[in-house]
Amino acid sequence: xxxxxxxxxxxxxxxxxxxxxxxHQTENHRYMxxxxxxxxxxxxxxxxxxxxxxxxxxxxxxxxxxxxxxxEDFLLTLESAxxxxxxxxxxxxxxxxxxxxxxFGPGTRxxxx
Amino acid sequence: GQNIDQPTEMTATEGAIVQINCTYxxxxxxxLFWYQQHAGEAPTFLSYNxxxxxxEKGRFSxxxxxxxxxxxxxxxxxxMKDSASYLCAWAGGSYIPTFxxxxxxxxxx
Numbered sequence: 001x002x003x004x005x006x007x008x009x010x011x012x013x014x015x016x017x018x019x020x021x022x023x024h025q026t027e028n029h030r031y032m033x034x035x036x037x038x039x040x041x042x043x044x045x046x047x048x049x050x051x052x053x054x055x056x057x058x059x060x061x062x063x064x065x066x067x068x069x070x071x072e073d074f075l076l077t078l079e080s081a082x083x084x085x086x087x088x089x090x091x092x093x094x095x096x097x098x099x100x101x102x103x104f105g106p107g108t109r110x111x112x113x
Numbered sequence: 114g115q116n117i118d119q120p121t122e123m124t125a126t127e128g129a130i131v132q133i134n135c136t137y138x139x140x141x142x143x144x145l146f147w148y149q150q151h152a153g154e155a156p157t158f159l160s161y162n163x164x165x166x167x168x169e170k171g172r173f174s175x176x177x178x179x180x181x182x183x184x185x186x187x188x189x190x191x192x193m194k195d196s197a198s199y200l201c202a203w204a205g206g207s208y209i210p211t212f213x214x215x216x217x218x219x220x221x222x
Contacts, residue, residue, distance in 0.1 A: 035212075042200065042213055043202075043212040045209060097208050102146070104155035104157070
């Protein structure tokens, strides 16, 4: 494991409220990723980071923003949560770009009512 | 997309062998990952193939044919704990895995 923690692990919120999910890693991995996992869709990339303050969009980035001010922390923000953002969110890290192994955090289950 | 295709569900018997297939787009290919995910848990890395052929790791083996855009995960001596989803993921130039929808494997006694 790469010492990845996610907080909160579970959250219920209401439509229109802002939500921030945190991913914290202790392995000094350069690359960090946010995925969402929904039945019938598998894991889909939301945003990723290739260094402090360096981020890029993934396949399903609309409605999400990210920030990485320190190597160890990668934040995912839903500016105004919608019911379609109800999902399980996984953070992942990778040491370097060509390294084969991507490590996943335990996940955050988010419900937007 | 990367047109990653794998069966939705498979069933097998404890002690048997099962092969989970995955096909993908060959253009821009840089590697093929397999992950295991138990219900309610995070995916865990199983294998990464970038060259053609079979790689064996204990009871699990992974095969790749780059020209055919085809991979499979072979699980031998199945155990009940192998009941899980198996995720095939394609890596392109950025090396960021793009995941298929996963194959749910049910192992019964």
